[in-house]
Amino acid sequence: MSQLKFSQxxxxxxxxxxxxxxxxxxxxxxxxxxxxxxxxxxxxxxIKSAVExxxxxxxxxxxxxxxxxxxxxxxxxxxxRKNWKKAYVCLKPGQDIDLTSGEIS
Numbered sequence: 053m054s055q056l057k058f059s060q061x062x063x064x065x066x067x068x069x070x071x072x073x074x075x076x077x078x079x080x081x082x083x084x085x086x087x088x089x090x091x092x093x094x095x096x097x098x099i100k101s102a103v104e105x106x107x108x109x110x111x112x113x114x115x116x117x118x119x120x121x122x123x124x125x126x127x128x129x130x131x132x133r134k135n136w137k138k139a140y141v142c143l144k145p146g147q148d149i150d151l152t153s154g155e156i157s
Contacts, residue, residue: 066102085142115140
């Protein structure tokens with residue numbers, strides 16, 4: 053586990069929460085790959101360390117996607133939602149994260 057490079061305080065702020073959707077559930081079941089909403093300035097190494105620290109699992113790889121905010125309107129005023137970052141975390145074979153229970157294992 054490579055969580056020694058970063059401070060524990062920083063790693064607790066990296067992962068903002070899981071992404072719960074049909075696509076995320078299918079990917080988790082098929083490939084043992086889990087989806088998280090992460091801080092926009094987080095790096096792949098920080099995300100890997102944060103998952104290993106929080107869930108006590110070994111991470112195989114991390115893929116990151118910058119998601120553009122949707123354009124919305126309120127009346128005649130155009131606006132845009134915030135951009136955010138999504139991380140796909142692939143665990144080593146035989147490991148699993150249970151995101152449905154209320155506790156972190």
